[in-house]
Amino acid sequence: MKTKNAIKFILFVSLAVLSIAGAFRVLKWKDTSGDYNSSIEQLKNTPRDTVDVVFTGSSHTYCGIAPATFWSQEGYSVFDMAISGQDKYSSYHSLKELLKTQSPEVVFVDLYPFTYEKHAVEGNEHRNMMALPTGLNSAEQLKDYYDISEKEERTKIANYFLRWPIVHTRYRELGKYDYLKNPANDFIRGEGLMFVANPAEYFDPSAYVCEAAELSDKNMQLIDRFIELSEKENFSLVFIVIPYHSGDTDLSILDGAISYIEGKNVPVVDLNRGREVLNLDVNTDFIDNDHLNGYGAEKLSSYLTAYLKENYNLSDHRGDSAYHQWDEDYAYCGKLAFETVLNQCESLPETLNMLRDQRDYATVVSLELDYQNAEYPYLEDLKIFGMNEAEFSAAGVWVYDNGGLKRISYNNPEAPVSTYPLGRYDTLSASFHGDLQPENVMISTTDISNCGYYLKLTVYDKTLERVAFQRGF
Secondary structure, eight states: OHHHHHHHHHHHHHHHHHHHHHHHHHHSOOOSSBTTBOHHHHHHTSOTTOOOEEEEESHHHHHHOOHHHHHHHHOOOEEEEEOTTOOHHHHHHHHHHHTTTOOOSEEEEESGGGGOSSOSSHHHHHHHHTTSOSSHHHHHHHHHHSOTTSHHHHHHHHHHHHOHHHHGGGGGGOOHHHHSOOGGGGTOOSOOOOOOOOOOOOOOGGGOOOOOOOOOHHHHHHHHHHHHHHHHHTOEEEEEEOOOOOOHHHHHHHHHHHHHHHHTTOOEEETTTTGGGGTOOTTTSEEETTEEOHHHHHHHHHHHHHHHHHHOOOOOOTTOGGGHHHHHHHHHHHHHHHHHHHTTOOSHHHHHHHHTTOSSEEEEEEEOGGGGGOOSOHHHHHGGGTOOHHHHHTOEEEEEETTEEEEEEOSOTTSOOEEEEOSSSOEEEEOOSSTTOTTSEEETTEEOOOTTOSEEEEEEETTTTEEEEEEEO
């Protein structure tokens, strides 16, 4: 009897543990920059000892450092160990996490996190405090960040270490990639580039003449810890300042830190005060005042590629299959730039011309029978996809995929639901409930019907398994 009860108890505990672990896998925090992109997850998917250059930092880093540029120009394997709003302690401990599996030759540490002490945004606090796997390193991170003598801060340490008190609040926001793996995390190298250009306010740091601030004890201690870590792990350490709209307070803190670091004979690349070497254009190279866009990141990364080539003897890994993720990341960044231009297209012919030769995308073409009331000659434009007059006249839904056009359905209310597989988990379904009605066209549970337009184009990215573009004409 005792044996049976023991077995029952063990089975109960095992099932309970498995259930809690399964629930935690769904509920846990899964991004460090947004949209389920996680530098920690990307690091986990990176083969051991393939990263030669690391950049730590906040959104300034993942928006401003483009690993694909280093790769395309010199074949350097660069990884952004960056988190949104990354504080200096998270920067240090994220680097320590990376060093468990990687042996970089050069590490760049962005000094921006040294300009503040606490996160201003709760989401960024979550991202930083729950990014690292639970363990000694994450415990030391919490101990560094919070004051253990304060009761409220001790509670935060406990909540973040246990994770469950934080993640159980996510029930209402769960999405697709809480249950499924985000395919982008297989090859993104930590960056979060955006190719949208928003004019930034002109800022000239050289116009600010301010006295360097006395380095705080915390900043001094952490700079020393970075230096000690570089000596212990045998990598070259470089401190960097990425361009942003810094005021005199930040500049004085940065100047004080730079003075201290240079006194330690550690190099500093200040591309904030020294941004003129980058030839940045405030109208084309920024997302906002504080962040570079993809084009600005290319300029910054190109400059740093030359810096690395001049000062270090790094290997060119292009052509080595072990580094295929950098090839995939380069292709991915090209797609981001392409999609930005695609979303700026103003006419149907221009849009169709851009999509004609794309093999990574499937384009859903949905034409309502009501097009006969329109004055626009849609057929002439759609011929570029191989549309003929006989098919066009009956209207319906088509998929343009791998250079060919396939009809999925006619606009016939008597016809059964027609389907077309787009990705591992996404299926296109078409059924006709009447012109301009909802749920005529669906991708899984998402309605992509025409919504009042005679013609609707929906572009599905087959690699990332997501809708990349939608527009009605």
